[in-house]
Amino acid sequence: MNKSELVAAVAERAELKRKDAAAAIDAVVDVISEKLGQGEEVSIIGFGTFSVKSRAERVGRNPRTGESITIAAAKTPVFKPGKALKEAV
Numbered sequence: 001m002n003k004s005e006l007v008a009a010v011a012e013r014a015e016l017k018r019k020d021a022a023a024a025i026d027a028v029v030d031v032i033s034e035k036l037g038q039g040e041e042v043s044i045i046g047f048g049t050f051s052v053k054s055r056a057e058r059v060g061r062n063p064r065t066g067e068s069i070t071i072a073a074a075k076t077p078v079f080k081p082g083k084a085l086k087e088a089v
Helices: 003-014 018-037 083-088
Strands: 042-044 048-055 058-061 068-071 074-081
Touching (some): 018 048
Antiparallel strands (some): 042 048, 048 074, 058 068
């Protein structure tokens, strides 16, 4: 399912216009992204939790040359599904 299919499904289920459903989905994604950017955790009961995980700097290898390279530390978004979502799947 892509974004336009999600918008259509939400519009139908919530009895909204597609434009309104698209605005709502965009707002949810924007708020989650903003809060993760601020280092906060976002929990949606029954669905799951979005959080940010820090990865330490580490040494890797260039697969082509075998040369050692340093992979910089990074923050990455993580999603942990909730119990209801796990059961639904």
